[in-house]
Amino acid sequence: MSFDYDLFVIGGGSGGVRAARIAAGTHGAKVALAEEFRMGGTCVIRGCVPKKLMVYASSYPGMVAEAQAYGWDANIGGFDWSAFRDKLEAELTRLEAAYRSGLSNAGVTVFDSRAVLVDAHMVKLADGKTISAKHILVATGGTPFVPDIPGSELAITSNEIFNVEALPKRVLIVGGGYIASEFACILNGLGCEVAQFYRGAQILRGFDDEARGHVAEAMRDNGVNIHCGTDVMRLEKAEDGIRAVATDGSEKVFDAVLYATGRIPNSKGLGLEDLGVKLGRGGQIEVDDYSQTAVPSIFAVGDVTDRINLTPVAIREGHAFADTIFGGQRRCVDHSLFASAIFTQPEMGTIGMTEEAARAQEPIEVYATAFRPMQSAFAGAPDRVLMKLIVSQENRKILGCHIVAPGAGEMIQLVGIAMTMGATKEQFDATIAVHPTMSEELVTMRSPVRTG
Template identity: 55%
Template structure:
């Protein structure tokens, strides 16, 4: 008989925590999960799922415009924000129900309370109940960073509130240049909002390939999004149903809404981790080893609270690896080096592997392959958009180190490309693959010309690759 109340106590019922709980319970462990808000975590409730639904909604405007070039006459279209929000809420409620049902079927007990750590093997619930556990897993995720305290900061929203606005504003200022800021900038612009992006740095998407970031900036500007670089918001003031935004260069912008999207912070404050001696990083993230174990042998952490890679599939993999290792006697660790990533901007981005700058910093001698073309759809729609693809190849081994795409369906393509890179695929593997024509993806296997870093790829007028 165990001397503990449960074998595993999970704090946080997001993607990583629920996966770990279900797998551990499947191995026969007695598992309890504490969640103070809603089951599903950031991704399901206020992150990637509702955001992708909003992205879909925003793209219909372009689709309606494109249709004319293909012979369609679409008149009288209109958009209703409350309908989108209500339908989104219904889907989120359905998904939360599915998460709860899956946990229940797995034999996991859900406690709808906040839980804090009292020691290496003890937790305390909000109602005062004290429980002991052989293992404790922290999976509390993160929250939006509000940045420095500026006058009127409380008037701004974050990505959390963006999904529940009572009305769609006519204009919006968004501070930030990461994927969250730019995704919201593009989706709100697609819904008819006049959007201004403000960023203190000199470029967008700092952690992405330079050329991809430059092309996204150009496309966003062409789509009517104003981008102000080298400035920050220094104050927000309420003004007759709007907000007056003061910038660091002395200018002011009046907008219906202001969003701060300048990063996220791990949810570790007030969790009582110090009671167990759990070490934290300077930004509050829980320090863990490759197996997600903290410096306290009985306490683990997965997902955004560790600030390794803030991606839902990564949290799920970490939770699964933890449960397999600790309860299934099947030890393995997550490889964080080759994770396919998408940015659902307009156009969307798909990347996997090293950027050119990262590869050069690691000492690789590189061959760079690029292509830039007008997608076939745009030849009739008349839209001024282009697709760009880039392969970063190790000159010595011919192994493809990174693939960077910007254009329609990039997210779908990059998932498959991720498999190739995970298998150690080479440029020769790409070359001997027969192209699927006509498609944008065929360009991945037809690139032959090497480019120096400063070279621009040959630009074809249409999407008619050499076959």
């Protein structure tokens, strides 16, 4: 049977673009890609990139205060949100153009259109045009989830926060995950009065308990008003904003309410179930180790599969798919070990098992230290950092590493190399420290603080 393309990719985010580029540019496949919004997906357009730039913007008031403590006659004026927003949009446009250029240079045909599946080898564009392909890859990512409560239409999500006309003076962030916590810190740093509601007992569920407690304490010290065990019952229009009625009986008016209560796979309306593609309870596309669905010609990578919802993982999945199908290299992605960073203030970097998960698996030793780093201690700031290693008693391998500190994301990337190679505690101990640095503590902790 003859097809229009060897591969048709639905979704122009990190995973889909990488798969298309490698399939076409490296392996010579005839490839097309459809994207209904902007090229680059969540990470580039409404996620990692704009968020990290907002993190940078929000950190300058703290830098100025520290500079004053070091003797500088430093001051900072007001933040010009509109100027920052315009420059941010220009940067995202530049990155989108780079994505398009990469696809074009690889020989990929791009359709700026929504695409849905008609059958196992056919997609239909929004204008009604149908296109056939030997293989179809779904890489449509995820979308923010907002609970169905009265007044939910008054809320915004992380998708809209980058484009608001003006920064809200009073903002409520609902959620306790990394997106909610990051935006709580960002908006607090930009001068907003921030409250954060989370229905659980502690923010950052799923991360190491000691590390997330350290982050929460620092956030509170920095001015974020965290309310755990609290949720929103309803939102109402008020004369001067949006009234949030909470489960703890409180009522307060905010200028904006940002929901960051998780993301769900963007799999609705694609025609998947009609073709026999299996979806999980949360709407995630079920795939095997090689990203293949129950329909042999249809594959899926990235957040729409809800495996590990991180951009580098989606990129790795897309690359492995292209190598497997078009490069004659049967490759799958090992999801068991990956480093990640949470860009709260302070940052948290993490890889491997939490202390709680490791303790449930086997006997462990815990090495940890919390201290005031030189830079902030000299300035008289109360900031404390945390360095933590989880070690197997049996084989001495590092099972987990958790860092809460400025630059934790940069540090955990390098720890990730060592842990991926199977480094032991004794190999960490044999590493000569770089002094004076915060990270030297990772190789100087000699006695465990806990065993079990």
